[in-house]
Amino acid sequence: MEWLRKHEELLVIEGENDEPEWIIKYEIEKKKEIIKERKREIEDRLEKIRKEEISRMKLAKNRENFIKKKRLDKKKDINEELEDENFLVDDYNSDEEFPGTIHVKSIDSNNFSPQVLQLLQKLEYRNENSSFLDEEEYPEETKIIYASRTHSQLTQFINELRRVSFPSTFEEDNIQPIKHITLASRKNLCINSKVLKLSDINSINEKCIELQKHETTEQGRCKYLPKNDKTKIHNFRDHALANIRDIEDLVSLGQELEICPYYSSRTALKLAEIITLPYPLLLQASAREALNISLKDHIVIIDEAHNLIDAITSIHSSTITLDQVSLALDQINGYLSKFNKRLKGKNKVYIKQIIKLLQNINDFMKQKSDIVGDIQVKQSELLFSGGADQVNIYKLEKYIKNSGLARKIDSYFEKTSRNLSGEKKDNENSNIPKLPVLSHIQTFLLNLTNPFTEGKLFFGHIEEAKINNKTKTNCYLKYLLLNPCHYFKEIVDEAKAVILAGGTMEPMDDFIYQLFPYMPKEKIHKFSCGHIISPNNLCAIVISTGPSRKEFIFNYEKRNNNDMLNELGSTLINLCRVIPDGVICFFPSYDYLENIIKKWTIKQEGAKFSIWERLEQKKRIFKEERFSTNIENILQSYSNAIDSSNTSTCNGALLLSVVNGKLSEGINFSDKLGRGVIIIGLPFPNNQTAEWKAKLEFIENNFRQYSKHNPDTQKTSIDESLKYIKKEYYENICMRSVNQSIGRAIRHQNDYAAIIFIDKRYESQQIRNKIPKWINDNIIPTNITINNNFGLSLKYITDFFFKKK
Known part of the structure; x- marks a missing residue:
């Protein structure tokens, strides 16, 4: 934000230099005064709204905001008896159409009815009765467009925006509040109960548009969509920009002002400095066009960017089942x-x-x-x-x-x-x-x-x-x-700069090769920093053997070895004995987790208890189910168990999860919830599937094309290079999943945890180099761990937690 506001000032200073210095200086000051006046007019209007909100908050102390966050009753049934005529599709004839043209009565390619397009166009003209500045009179300025995977992640970012302040563009002594707007789909912003009762996004879009059509009766049309009431929609815009608001706030504002927040929010785009939106609205050209979002000369920041390639692939992929077709x-x-x-x-x-x-x-x-x-x-x-x-x-x-x-x-x-x-x-x-x-x-x-x-x-x-x-x-x-490159290139070509940010971006080579294969290396900049925590708050260790010195290699050939699985059980029992509170253990797949649990519940010959029973004596056990939709219930039970089970024998809880599962991303296991994170094996994908073979074939074809135009790649043989690239790609997919899982713990400066890798292959420098540097640099020296001495490793972990008491 500091750069953004300084950049605004520099744009004013830039200009013709062939005039006398005093003329240039005069012109610059003149421009500054004009822009200052415009900004002052905007800020005065917004400041008035802020003061009104503060006054209303004082009058209603029992409410957190001047607008109570009301949740719409989505289950409310609209008792309407529809006649069969309502189910008939309109008359349609595409033979007269050329590519890109749409019949007046049909929905346009951006999911807008002609009436809404006309309305939005009208809103761009100056209202002579309005004292407030219209958008077209305010020059287009560089903005920050911030995208993340989910609305909850965007809300976290918005909460951080509320905590900071920045000086004004031209008056450094004055603090100028950030002008921010968040965008979302109809499903998140619609306030019409007739539309909200539908669950599918496509149905919601179509119903919304139907309620705007000129054939729809006045009573049947959406009452929240303004006709020519420009004052009303500008009032929403001003309130939206006056304070930093999340999606719930915009919904509440729309309810309070009785105006559609989905359409009204985009009128704030030109005046906003920061725009937040979820991945799909940024990554789909049709969504950007529908929302009238221009990326031209703006800064695009994509958070949680380790998901970016998968997100682009997912948005532009689709699956249908036989049951659906039938x-x-x-x-x-x-x-x-x-x-x-x-x-x-x-x-x-x-x-x-x-x-x-x-x-x-x-x-x-x-x-x-x-x-x-x-x-x-x-x-x-x-x-x-x-x-x-x-x-x-x-x-x-x-x-x-x-x-x-x-x-x-x-x-x-x-x-x-x-x-x-x-x-x-x-x-x-x-x-x-x-x-x-x-x-x-x-x-x-x-x-x-x-x-x-x-x-x-x-x-x-x-x-x-x-x-x-x-x-x-x-x-x-x-x-x-x-090939995600084509869809992302549209964004890169338009934007002033594109920043991919994330806590687990390593390994980065895939991002460059898949998203920027056409871009010169000097235009790509990498930046990586250490973690905010002290090295003393991290215990990272590779365990390659168990208590009986049985070696751990969970590859395809050895992963179901009974002796090794029993050794793994004994290892977990010991780790659960010395790690306090919550431990999350990640397995390569659901099938493998189920197989291991089945073996551990069987008593070994001569044993009083099974491995599973011995684990339950150390910690209460919870398991991530493949088809479970009650993740919140599992997490709540896990948290309650940590708080309640602090006896001399049972201390805390053990959560058995899966890499790339529901608990491996987006969940913060901070403090007691994640004192230990254990990774079992290396979660390599099955490279024998048709999908993986197609991916590798695509990589090979891409590289052969790339090598034709880049002579440097031909210094070594194509076959050798291909073998290396495929191996790297395969390992990178695996390690990115590992890094995402271990990133669940240590969530703030004073947090601490043990991160444990159980597999001999983690001793390989090739694999270790793909772990985030702040963890890799602090992994316990190999002379402690590779001498087949599980006891030394366990002592190191025990001492780490003893010092934290």
């Missing part, structure tokens, strides 16, 4: 049967084409259902066999989106289901899903239009849930984006 097919056939004689124009033609395409996909998946494992599928193989290649997928996907067909079909069958059950509310036993299946399929169809050099198509089986202790499996088709 259900969509049943629904659309039922819809056509019901409304066949009433559908207008090309609707019937398009719907029949959708049925043909879905039937083709359905037959293909059933034919492949007996295949074991996953396989790569060619697009031609999927479409050509049933004649679906004659269908224009691009036009079909566009039709589904613009007609709102997915939501209309879902609404129709939801109503039918309620009528059959005799209830107004959702029937929990109903087979109608909460998410419109056609929306999932629409995204998948759009991905099929991408060049096959960018991504690949796969078929396989997925475990969905356990029913009566039996795992339910389902066939799936998945489009996987392999």
